[in-house]
Amino acid sequence: MTPSKTHTMIRVAEKVIEHPGESATLYFDAPITFTPGQFVMFWIPGVDEKPYTLSFVSPARFGITIEAKGIFSQKAIALEPGDLVGIRGPFGNGFTLPDEPAHTVFVAGGFGMAPLAPLIDTLLENGENPLAVIHGARTRSHLLYHDSNDPNRNPPERHPGDRQFCTDDGSYGHKGFVTDLLLDLLGKGASVEQVYACGPEIMMHAVVQICRGEQIPCQVSLERYMRCGFGVCGACVCGEQVVCTDGPVFDDTQVSRMADFNRRALLKNGQIVDLDTYFTWRQPR
Amino acid sequence: MKTEFLGIPLKNRTVLASGILGNSKDILERVYHSGCALVTMKSIGPAPRDGHKNPTVLDLGHGMINAVGLPSPGYDRMEGEWDELARRNFPLCASIYGGSVAEYARVAEFVSQKKPDVIEINISCPNSEKHGMIFGVHTDSAFEVVSAVKQVINVPLIAKLTPQAPDIASIACACEDAGADAICAINTVGPGMVIDIESRQPVLAFKKGGLSGPMIKPVAVRCVYDIFKAVRIPIIGLGGITTGEDAIEMIMAGASLTGIGSAVRYRGIDVFDKVTREMNDWLESHNCSIEDIKGAAHQET
Ligand SMILES: Cc1cc2nc3c(=O)[nH]c(=O)nc-3n(C[C@H](O)[C@H](O)[C@H](O)COP(=O)(O)OP(=O)(O)OC[C@H]3O[C@@H](n4cnc5c(N)ncnc54)[C@H](O)[C@@H]3O)c2cc1C
Ligand SMILES: Cc1cc2nc3c(=O)[nH]c(=O)nc-3n(C[C@H](O)[C@H](O)[C@H](O)COP(=O)(O)O)c2cc1C
Numbered sequence: 001m002t003p004s005k006t007h008t009m010i011r012v013a014e015k016v017i018e019h020p021g022e023s024a025t026l027y028f029d030a031p032i033t034f035t036p037g038q039f040v041m042f043w044i045p046g047v048d049e050k051p052y053t054l055s056f057v058s059p060a061r062f063g064i065t066i067e068a069k070g071i072f073s074q075k076a077i078a079l080e081p082g083d084l085v086g087i088r089g090p091f092g093n094g095f096t097l098p099d100e101p102a103h104t105v106f107v108a109g110g111f112g113m114a115p116l117a118p119l120i121d122t123l124l125e126n127g128e129n130p131l132a133v134i135h136g137a138r139t140r141s142h143l144l145y146h147d148s149n150d151p152n153r154n155p156p157e158r159h160p161g162d163r164q165f166c167t168d169d170g171s172y173g174h175k176g177f178v179t180d181l182l183l184d185l186l187g188k189g190a191s192v193e194q195v196y197a198c199g200p201e202i203m204m205h206a207v208v209q210i211c212r213g214e215q216i217p218c219q220v221s222l223e224r225y226m227r228c229g230f231g232v233c234g235a236c237v238c239g240e241q242v243v244c245t246d247g248p249v250f251d252d253t254q255v256s257r258m259a260d261f262n263r264r265a266l267l268k269n270g271q272i273v274d275l276d277t278y279f280t281w282r283q284p285r
Numbered sequence: 286m287k288t289e290f291l292g293i294p295l296k297n298r299t300v301l302a303s304g305i306l307g308n309s310k311d312i313l314e315r316v317y318h319s320g321c322a323l324v325t326m327k328s329i330g331p332a333p334r335d336g337h338k339n340p341t342v343l344d345l346g347h348g349m350i351n352a353v354g355l356p357s358p359g360y361d362r363m364e365g366e367w368d369e370l371a372r373r374n375f376p377l378c379a380s381i382y383g384g385s386v387a388e389y390a391r392v393a394e395f396v397s398q399k400k401p402d403v404i405e406i407n408i409s410c411p412n413s414e415k416h417g418m419i420f421g422v423h424t425d426s427a428f429e430v431v432s433a434v435k436q437v438i439n440v441p442l443i444a445k446l447t448p449q450a451p452d453i454a455s456i457a458c459a460c461e462d463a464g465a466d467a468i469c470a471i472n473t474v475g476p477g478m479v480i481d482i483e484s485r486q487p488v489l490a491f492k493k494g495g496l497s498g499p500m501i502k503p504v505a506v507r508c509v510y511d512i513f514k515a516v517r518i519p520i521i522g523l524g525g526i527t528t529g530e531d532a533i534e535m536i537m538a539g540a541s542l543t544g545i546g547s548a549v550r551y552r553g554i555d556v557f558d559k560v561t562r563e564m565n566d567w568l569e570s571h572n573c574s575i576e577d578i579k580g581a582a583h584q585e586t
């Protein structure tokens with residue numbers, strides 16, 4: 001008999017504040033079968049339910065990292081150990097690692113680091129090192145899993161080693177965009193065989209353009225408003241792709257055929273609008 | 286499997302149910318190319334509406350429960366969409382709803398000018414003027430709304446019925462008398478409720494929701510059976526169809542076409558192609574045609 005429970009109900013085991021008042025990682029003590037890049041529907045009873053990528057997975061524990069934006073994410077980072085929430089999933093396809101060890105480059109914009117971090121973990125577990133990890137954000141406090149703000153950060157830096165940073169305002173690392181650092185790397189003649197990128201869609205678009213110019217395969221992870229998470233309601237469609245089941249990870253060939261990539265998204269009411277309108281609609285009310 | 290339905294040539298007997306994926310031209314086209322003969326748009330309403338808060342759609346393993354809450358951009362805020370759909374190369378069914386007879390007529394008249402191949406009216410909605418009474422549970426309100434819509438459109442009209450009606454056959458008759466060209470049955474069953482026993486509260490934000498998928502198939506088959514007895518117009522049988530054999534069963538109950546919704550979750554977008562092939566296999570192995578078996582369950586032995 002198929003289980004008829006809609007959610008796995010679970011208590012928050014630990015909360016790690018990434019940046020006070022802005023972001024936190026919630027940990028849950030349970031095993032989960034998952035491919036990096038997949039997401040769960042995260043239900044706070046009485047509040048709402050939204051998709052979050054798993055940002056950390058170990059045999060007995062998993063975590064999600066939340067940036068406080070609107071009402072839901074603010075309530076999510078205010079949760080405390082012992083609070084009861086519901087999880088559905090994991091859903092979606094996840095990233096694909098190359099069959100053979102390859103020169104991989106990770107490009108993360110802000111919280112785009114959340115889905116990429118467990119992929120980097122997997123690579124490191126396989127005994128491989130990424131060629132480069134490029135991490136950018138608007139400002140220093142939006143860099144994720146990084147101790148630039150607090151040397152006594154607990155837990156320590158997630159992926160110590162050779163990381164390249166940039167911020168829009170120059171408050172940490174290079175002043176400018178992740179694409180500057182990627183072009184710089186390619187300009188130095190680095191042989192890059194696979195790029196993984198996640199961040200604002202405009203950033204992913206720029207990364208895809210660069211990769212296609214250089215004929216480097218690239219995978220990106222998209223974000224759309226979601227309801228079911230399993231390919232039925234149509235809330236998350238992007239062109240002819242269903243982001244929750246066909247994605248959220250797409251390769252450069254797929255996104256370049258996707259009419260709505262970096263162009264349009266559906267509002268909650270189903271109206272198809274340009275991305276600027278889409279993001280203003282989501283202003284906290 | 287080719288057929289004609291209300292004058293529309295169709296490549297097979299499968300129909301995409303309203304509210305399943307049908308949010309844009311691109312995805313409707315993909316569903317068509319995945320084997321679906323007639324694709325139905327998400328129900329279009331009289332005004333912009335966000336629908337309910339999440340959780341809205343949940344899988345129960347043997348089907349799903351949903352309270353999406355009829356989100357819609359509103360019929361007059363879809364210009365870009367209509368422009369794209371005007372250049373389509375597939376048959377299209379536009380589903381509409383309203384909160385009053387006048388709203389149904391207003392939406393239908395506008396949508397009709399956009400030239401879908403057929404309009405389906407979802408009469409499972411509460412009537413805001415009559416204390417939320419559902420249009421489709423009373424013969425007089427069903428008659429009223431179908432005849433009002435029929436007068437203002439120039440494409441065929443399908444009335445989509447709710448199994449909440451105590452006597453669905455009489456509702457179908459009222460729709461036929463009012464000028465409906467076909468019946469689609471059924472909408473979701475219920476409403477039902479799922480309570481999470483750990484947090485001790487209903488899981489759906491709207492608390493109650495409609496059931497769909499395999500668990501409702503017997504209800505859908507019974508409804509189509511009852512309607513087939515009562516009307517002469519063709520029926521789209523819908524509810525729980527997941528395999529070719531399910532579709533054959535629905536046709537034996539009296540359906541001409543078979544709608545598919547929740548099974549997209551269980552078998553993928555190409556479920557339409559799979560079901561059509563399975564239907565063909567069954568017919569071949571039983572050496573008969575759709576026309577041979579349509580309504581077969583009604584023959585007294
Ligand atoms: C597959 C998937 C995985 C996701 N994973 C994560 C994750 O790991 N961590 C995480 O924090 N969120 C993630 N999200 C986003 C998350 O689901 C919520 O949309 C987000 O937390 C905002 O929700 P909210 O209701 O608090 O804010 P809303 O009311 O939706 O928005 C509030 C504000 O945030 C801005 N905003 C919202 N989303 C974005 C965005 N993507 N880019 C730029 N601005 C935005 C809006 O412009 C607005 O100003 C994911 C989404 C998807 C589809
Ligand atoms: C998520 C979801 C949304 C739906 N939205 C609509 C809708 O907007 N209009 C409508 O007439 N029916 C809607 N329905 C009902 C379906 O069209 C169909 O009648 C019902 O799901 C039974 O078919 P199934 O068992 O094949 O899913 C919806 C169903 C689901 C699961």
Ligand code: FES
Nearest residue numbers: 227228229234244
């Ligand atoms: S969220 Fe429902 S189809 Fe993707």
